[in-house]
Amino acid sequence: MRTVKLEHNDDTVLDPSDPQLVARGSLLIDGHECGTWEQRRDGTWTARLSASGGTIVEAGRKQLIDRLALIPF
Incomplete structure (x- = not known):
């Protein structure tokens, strides 16, 4: 399983x-x-x-991280 980290950028760039x-x-x-x-x-x-240009949408943060951890690169 891969290590996935969602780095938070500065809110002023929104x-x-x-x-x-x-x-x-x-x-x-x-x-x-x-x-x-x-x-x-x-x-x-x-x-x-x-890399792939793909988009993944999930209902929550944990679900997104869990799904990204399983994607082959």
């Missing part, structure tokens, strides 16, 4: 034109930057993978 966005940051898998993540006001968490 886009004010997107009021649904709560937080965002860098996605690290096994210590390597692999994309970004976002938390939205509806409770969903999204990861955007830089």
